[in-house]
Amino acid sequence: MFLxxxxxxxxxxxxxxxEQKYKQLEAEVLKELGFSNWNIISYFDEYVTVKSRQTLERYDDIKFFKENREKLVRAExxxxRKNDVAATLMRFLENNEYKSRSQYRRLTKQIDVVLxxxxxxxxxVNYISSAGNNLGAREIAVNQYGIDRFKKDPSLLMGKGEYNKYLKEQQKEALNQKHHEYYENVNNIIDYANENRGSLVVKGSQEQLDGLIAQLFDRTVNSIKKIKTIDSEEWNIIGDFMNHLKGQIEKVVSINQKILEYYESPSFLKIKDTCEVLMSTQREFNEYITEKVQSISQLFGTRVVRNETTKDDEYNYIRPYKKxxxxxxxxxxxxxxxxxENNPLEYVVKNFYPNKKSYPEQIQKLYRLVEELETLRDAKQIIENYKVEYQQYLGDVPNFIMENDESGFYSRLGFAxxxxxxxxxxxxxSYTSGGGMAQRSFTVPMTEETIVELIKVLESKLTASAFAKEQRALMTKKLREVIKNRDNFTCCNCSNSTHVEPNLLLEIDHIIPxxxxxxxVEDNLQTLCWKCNRAKSDKIIS
Known part of the structure; x- marks a missing residue:
């Protein structure tokens, strides 16, 4: 008995x-795993009761989440959480320091239960009768793939009415995204143009860029807004147009960059050094012509110069383009x-010569302008003659330079x-409608003939003509030629002549200003070379 x-x-x-050893091992492992107990995850996560066998048989994950859509996030x-716990346990089983412990095998069985x-x-899902008896049950397991399926296609959990509403919202959202995608493409083109417009050095490039951007606005922005369906053919038409326009803008920028690279190259700098030596004798002439060019605009009426924001879109879809x-x-x-359009000179006077008190002064400027323009036309031909003479020193200038920036090329060499x-x-x-949809413009070129007509319009608005105006009016192109012929195309001050210097610029001067x-009158007029006329100015030389 004792035994x-x-x-x-x-x-x-x-x-x-x-048991104590197992509890000790279990406590150490739970602590290492960061778990409070083995009930960290449960097998069943939801319990549903149905009232008929038919409902039990048809019950599935779609029905559950249709009735409990808010639990979709919880399920995920x-x-x-379960997958994270399982991953932690699997890593533990693969590598731990407890495998030699006597109760380790029992511990792994517990881990298998959790896994x-x-x-x-x-x-x-349980079918419970009205008497409270459990007459059947089934298990529904939803993995991450099932959750993703519902997230990808929310219509699975919708009724017919809700689904139709969802479709409309999706179509609207897709259309909005398409609009924004195209607006962003427009913005990218505008950004590119804004970033590079300051580096355009070739004459006319800025205007060319402005024109391309104007086409972009006129052809795309309003058209994008009008497209109402995601599958409209207009998307492809507008897209092709934007790609074409983008290519044109990139071409303008590329040409300018290529030209700038040439101007920084050793071959151009060598030409420039050579021309600087050769043109030292012409530097004063070039400065004189440059002064005349710069003074031309001061002889006209009101200048309207301002920066303009093009198409600052009311919905803030489109970034502004500065020009x-x-x-x-x-x-x-x-x-x-x-x-x-019907009476251009009359409206030139109204808009650009608004101050009637300044008419006498402005008329004098316009008379002088006619003379200056003729001088510049003569000078232009002389400069062209110089260019021909310098060809032997220029070497092989790339064709793309002469084709795209001939005037800039010669300007950098020192030519006026x-x-x-x-x-x-x-x-x-220029006229622009209130909504910006209609734009029209026309120009009135100020040739010598047009300036003379403008002078007549201004004079007709004065009650009396000033003496100086009358005298300036007598200085015609024919009279200038008469004086040059009379003086044998020779400067009356320094005796230099076109017979000696074919490219000499001659001007007609009032002896008494x-x-x-x-x-x-002929007795008060003389032929002077540009240097002597520049030095005399409006002085009386005895």
Whole structure:
């Protein structure tokens, strides 16, 4: 009897010791894993009761989440939590320091039980009769793939009415995204143009860029807004146009960059050094012509110069494009625009010569302008002659330079630049409708003939003509040629002549200046070379 009791005591003691060792091992492992107990994840996550066998048989994950759509996020979080726990346990089983412990095998069985709970959000569906008896049950397991399916296609959880509304919203959202995608493409083109417009050095490139951007606005921005369906053919048409325009803008920028690179190259710098030596004798002439070119615009009426933001979109879809309005521009109403087209000089006076008190002074400037323009035309031909003479020193200039920036090339070499735009200033009238949809403009080129007509319009508005005006009016192109022939195309001061220097610039001077009472008669006129005329100015030389 004593032996039996002893054996029982030993068995109980062993069990107690074994259990203590297991509890100690379990506590150490749970602490290392960061778990409070093994119930960290459960097998079932939701319990649903149905009232018929038919409902039980048809019950699935779609029905559950249709009725409990808010639990979709919870289900995803639980699946993630289960997977994280399982991953932690698997790493532990693969590598730990407890494998030699006597109770380790028992511990792994406990871990296996926990691992069976991972990987899915499980729903226990039970058919309970009205009497409270459990007449059937089924398990629904939803893994991450199932959750993703619902997220990707929310219509699975929608009724017919809700689904139709969802489709409309999706189509609207897709259309908005398409609009924004195209607006962003427009913005990228505008950004590129804004970033590079300051580096455009070739004459006319800025205007060319402005014109391309204007086409971009006119052809795309309003058209994008009007497209109402995602599958419209207009998307492709507008897209092709934008790509074409982008290529044109990039071409303008690329040409300018290529030209700038050439101007910084050793071959051009060598040509420039050579020309600087050769042109030392012409430097004063070039400075004189440059002064005349710069003074031309001061002889006209009101200059309208301002920065303009092009198409600052009301919905803030489109970024603004900055450009400079051409000088001598009048923004007018549709009525004034139509009248100006029919009587341009009258409206040039109204818009650019608004101060009648300044008419006498302005008339004098315009008379002088006619003379200056003729001088510059003569000088332009002389400069062209110089260019021909210098060809032997230029070497092989790349064709793309002469094709795209001939005037800039010669300007960098020190030649005075007289552009046709200087010789023919234009007054511009522009009309833009309130909504910006209609835009029209026309220009009035100020040739010598037009300036003479403008002078007549201004004079007709004065009650009396000043003496100086009368004298200036007598200085005609024919009279200038008479004086040059009379003086044998020779400067009356230094005796230099076109017979000696074919490229000599000759001008007609009032011996007694008009400003000091001099008359425009042959006896008071003389031929002077540009240097002597520049030195004399409006002085009386005895």
């Amino acid at each position: 039996v009791i002893a054996i029982i005591v030993i068995i109980i003691t062993v069990k107690i010791v074994t 979080n639980i699946i993630k 069976k709970n991972e990987g899915a959000y499980r729903i226990s 400079t309005i051409t000088p001598f521009t009048a923004e007018v109403s549709a009525t004034v625009f139509a009248s100006a 630049n007289i552009d046709e735009s200087v010789l023919t200033v234009e007054y511009k009238f 008009v400003s000091k009472g001099g008359y425009t």
